[in-house]
Amino acid sequence: MGIQHRLAAAYLPRLLEARAYRRATHPRVTVLMYHEVLPDELDIPSWLVVREARFRRQMRYLKRHFRVLSLDAAQDYMANAASQVKARRPPAVITFDDGYAGNFSCALPILRELRLPFTVYVSTAMLAEGGRFWHDRIIAALITAGRGRLSIETSAGTLEYSGSARLDARRWAGIERILTRLKDLAPAEREAIADRLDPDLKIPALRMMTPAELHELSASPLVTIGNHTHAHELLDQLDSDSASATILKAQTLLEEWTGRRPAHFAYPNGNYVGETAALVERLGMSTAVTGRSRPWLETDALFEIPRIGIGRFDNLNLFRARMCGLLQ
Ligand SMILES: [Zn+2]
Incomplete structure (x- = not known):
């Protein structure tokens, strides 16, 4: 943790934040990457698990200062970026990776209450088998x-x-x-x-959603379900036939569970090579997100959309610093 990080965590002046937003003149969409949200009392010191109370504060902040868009709406926004006048509230997109159970039990109620759209990228193997990564x-x-x-x-x-x-x-x-x-x-x-x-798991282990929970989640008009491969394979380690097979297997299962064929994709662990992006496009996706940490600019390819990861150790100040680009 650098000094800038520690300073921002302790105190982030509003003036600095406002100036950072004013400086951003080109159209941009801040795409957030979460994994899991669970009740505060569950002591799981994993970066992936954001505490419920913190998540709620972050979402309230987003609601007040940003225009939260679905991925489809953000794609439209970017397609017309040249003609966009600078919005008073900059656009943002909320995404979750993997398909953890708390997306349904904790995040959905909060996002529904605040009426914020979001995308969940699901790796289907763990849901199908009830296993753990x-x-x-x-x-x-x-x-x-x-x-x-x-x-x-x-x-x-x-x-x-x-x-x-x-x-x-x-x-x-x-x-x-x-x-x-x-x-x-x-x-x-x-x-x-x-x-x-494999421990005896006195620590509550992270659980994935069941197909039934995913079905219920996907029925919300706020929710977009995306493809995150079948078994969360690191795609730079696969040949193109295997990469295609795991993506199509996830497509089939997700369509079966939700009634809709996903049009958006997330590279597991952010790993991909140039051919992977072309393959994902050939398989019928309209966007793919990475883990490269910065806002999405109009010059970015639709199959290499950067995202800003938010984890357990980001308090509201760090969250604000990441949103306005002071910390990446
Ligand atoms: Zn993942």
């Missing part, structure tokens, strides 16, 4: 290890984890370091490591 199982294992140490043997050497940090944000940085290294391994080895570490 390898990374969520590793996170749960490391959290369970508490303040202790853990050695993880991999084909690329031993990874040492130490949970000694006092602050949750620091502990998360340690967990993230391990996840980043594991992402380089073959998928089968990642699963095997998760099996080996």
Whole structure:
């Protein structure tokens, strides 16, 4: 965490924020990337899990200062960017990745109350099988290890984890370091490591929605369902036939569960190569989002839309700093 980050977290002057908005003269849409929202009392120190109360404050802030659009409306806005006069309230889009249960139980009621549209990109395998992602199982294992140490043997050497940090944000940085290294391994080895570490889960593990919950979520007129592959494969590690197969499998299941064929796509973990973008377009999508952290500008390709990730450790000041572009 840099000094700028710590300063913004403690205090963000309104004047600085207002000036940042005034400086942004080109049409832009800020696309937010969330993963999960859960009740505050659930102590899951994972960046992915935003506390419900914080999420509510962030959404109220968005409602007041931004024009929150569906992805389709944002795409229209960008298509006519040249003729857009600078709006008093800049446009924003809310998105969630993966298909976690709290999207339905926690986020939907808040967004419905505030009447804010949002998109959920779903990886279908975990919903179909009721399973959990390898990374969520590793996170749960490391959290369970508490303040202790853990050695993880991999084909690329031993990874040492130490949970000694006092602050949750620091502990998360340690967990993230391990996840980043594991992402380089073959998928089968990642699963095997998760099996080996699988904790007895005294910590409430992250759960995905059931197909029935997804069906109910998708019935809301506020909700757009997007494709996030079947098994959350990192697409830069697949050949084009396998990439196409996992995307089409998710299309089929999502259409079966929601009655609609998705037109929007999110690259798992933000990983893709140039051909992936072309493939996603050929498969009938109209946009694809990445994890590149900055606002969406009219010069960006529709299959490489950047997003700003919001996580557990972003208080309202950090959220405001990210929204106005002072922190990215
Ligand atoms: Zn994902």
